[in-house]
Amino acid sequence: MSGALSSIVGLGKSGLSRSPIGSARCLAAAAVQDAIANAGLEVEGIDGLLINQSSLAPAGSLPLQMMDDIGFSGLRLLSQMEGKGASVLQMVQLATMAIRQGMASTVACVFADAPLVAGQGGGQSYQNEAPLTGIAGWEGQYGLYGPAASYALATQRYMHDFQVTELQLAQYPIACRKWAALNPAALLHKPLDLEGYLASRYIAEPIRLFDCAYPVNGAIAVIVSSVEAAADSPHPPVYVHGMGQGHSTIRRLAGVADEHQTAGSLAAQGVFRMAGASPADVTLCELYDAFSFCAVAALEDYGLCARGEGAVFIASSATSPGGRLPVNTGGGHLASYYMQGMTPLEEAVVQARGHGAARQVAANDLILVNGSGGRLEYHAALLLSPHLKLG
Amino acid sequence: MNAPMSLSPRTATSSEAQPAAESFETFIGRNELRVPRLIVTGEILHFAARLPPAEVEWVTARGTATLSSFTVMWKAYRDGMEVPYNVAWVELDEGPRLVSTVLLEPSDRLKIGMPLQALFHDGLLVFIPRPG
Numbered sequence: 001m002s003g004a005l006s007s008i009v010g011l012g013k014s015g016l017s018r019s020p021i022g023s024a025r026c027l028a029a030a031a032v033q034d035a036i037a038n039a040g041l042e043v044e045g046i047d048g049l050l051i052n053q054s055s056l057a058p059a060g061s062l063p064l065q066m067m068d069d070i071g072f073s074g075l076r077l078l079s080q081m082e083g084k085g086a087s088v089l090q091m092v093q094l095a096t097m098a099i100r101q102g103m104a105s106t107v108a109c110v111f112a113d114a115p116l117v118a119g120q121g122g123g124q125s126y127q128n129e130a131p132l133t134g135i136a137g138w139e140g141q142y143g144l145y146g147p148a149a150s151y152a153l154a155t156q157r158y159m160h161d162f163q164v165t166e167l168q169l170a171q172y173p174i175a176c177r178k179w180a181a182l183n184p185a186a187l188l189h190k191p192l193d194l195e196g197y198l199a200s201r202y203i204a205e206p207i208r209l210f211d212c213a214y215p216v217n218g219a220i221a222v223i224v225s226s227v228e229a230a231a232d233s234p235h236p237p238v239y240v241h242g243m244g245q246g247h248s249t250i251r252r253l254a255g256v257a258d259e260h261q262t263a264g265s266l267a268a269q270g271v272f273r274m275a276g277a278s279p280a281d282v283t284l285c286e287l288y289d290a291f292s293f294c295a296v297a298a299l300e301d302y303g304l305c306a307r308g309e310g311a312v313f314i315a316s317s318a319t320s321p322g323g324r325l326p327v328n329t330g331g332g333h334l335a336s337y338y339m340q341g342m343t344p345l346e347e348a349v350v351q352a353r354g355h356g357a358a359r360q361v362a363a364n365d366l367i368l369v370n371g372s373g374g375r376l377e378y379h380a381a382l383l384l385s386p387h388l389k390l391g
Numbered sequence: 392m393n394a395p396m397s398l399s400p401r402t403a404t405s406s407e408a409q410p411a412a413e414s415f416e417t418f419i420g421r422n423e424l425r426v427p428r429l430i431v432t433g434e435i436l437h438f439a440a441r442l443p444p445a446e447v448e449w450v451t452a453r454g455t456a457t458l459s460s461f462t463v464m465w466k467a468y469r470d471g472m473e474v475p476y477n478v479a480w481v482e483l484d485e486g487p488r489l490v491s492t493v494l495l496e497p498s499d500r501l502k503i504g505m506p507l508q509a510l511f512h513d514g515l516l517v518f519i520p521r522p523g
Binding site for chain 1: 410412415416437438439440459460461462463464465466468469472475476478479480488489490491492503504515
């Protein structure tokens with residue numbers, strides 16, 4: 001197997017809150033500064049900045065000029081990344097490629113969002129029309145609003161085709177709460193049982209409130225450097241071994257291709273090939289779960305379960321604390337907080353460093369992190385490890 | 392130096408790709424459900440296609456369809472919306488899929504795979520269950 005491509009040497013965040021605590025731009029700067037300190041570096045040691053705002057936030061929430069807020073001058077790499085829920089991992093991928101080509105040496109990657117305003121529920125920030133057919137304004141006529149609605153269509157179809165029940169799918173949010181109970185930073189600590197799950201209201205059948213990501217105001221950043229430079233890092237380096245992407249847009253949704261075949265499997269091919277690894281080598285997964293169904297689809301897309309078996313696998317407690325393939329060990333987007341791709345990446349870094357305390361997984365050797373966006377249209381993945389060489 | 396820029400507006404020509412959706416909506420405005428077909432190959436396209444209009448003909452759809460998936464919305468994302476209501480993901484027998492809604496009698500139940508029939512209701516394309 002091949003050696004590492006780059007290393008994540010810094011992890012930082014702003015405050016995270018359900019109340020307004022500042023603009024996304026302000027929060028982003030705080031997270032980057034925290035990540036730089038975490039990496040044992042100074043602002044002058046950073047020569048690249050990659051920025052990702054929520055695609056549902058107002059355009060320009062995180063402008064390029066925010067580099068000034070942090071005190072950067074003379075960056076050799078600066079860009080905004082937009083790949084929906086895949087963006088965060090795409091930033092790490094671009095940073096890795098730039099570092100390997102000598103364009104930059106040490107790159108900060110940040111996501112920030114401030115969707116929660118005073119006096120308004122979290123769901124009100126996610127009420128965009130779901131553009132499934134490609135006809136502008138069409139979905140709004142029928143009230144297909146919010147990402148939950150379009151994921152509901154996918155979930156319903158999955159349940160029908162593979163005879164999966166609501167009670168089986170319920171085991172995913174329940175497992176997330178078990179992990180969250182072990183994570184002091186998670187926002188939803190209260191245990192969830194089947195009764196509690198079934199008592200939570202429907203948003204868009206079959207998706208209930210507890211199947212949805214938990215919105216938060218905040219920012220998280222990482223610092224990516226070369227494998228060589230990581231040796232000087234104050235924390236154990238987290239090595240990037242594989243990177244992949246896969247994209248397939250409206251054609252699949254328009255009835256042209258197989259209903260359940262997302263481009264996540266394309267990202268899977270790429271990420272495993274680059275790492276010289278296979279799904280059987282993965283010991284831990286940190287998955288992008290905007291909704292419960294996303295985790296099911298990811299387990300299948302990345303070959304950790306056969307198609308149609310993800311929900312049953314989760315319902316067997318395999319992904320829960322003590323299970324044979326831990327998934328979303330910090331509680332994921334559902335039970336910790338919705339930092340749109342930074343939540344799984346952050347947890348992967350924590351686990352790879354061995355900093356997971358009560359929730360630390362012993363077998364952290366090969367960690368699959370994925371991101372997905374649109375309605376499972378845009379995918380990116382990383383394979384991370386505390387080991388410089390795999391196998 | 393750059394060449395002088397043309398100041399003429401960027402209007403599309405018939406040889407330039409345009410969203411099929413624009414034509415689709417024009418027909419819908421006349422209470423006609425049509426699907427785009429590539430003239431050369433006869434292939435039925437989906438509504439997100441972008442093609443030169445001269446290469447596409449719009450054929451009348453049969454109006455028969457199948458329910459691909461559905462959701463019942465319980466959250467009112469807009470002021471004044473009454474919930475619950477259903478949103479249907481419908482596959483026309485010609486192939487393309489559409490978002491719509493199914494008008495149901497009290498005894499009807501939505502089921503994936505159920506046959507549907509298109510109709511226009513107050514200018515809106517909707518579907519009703521069709522006896523299988």
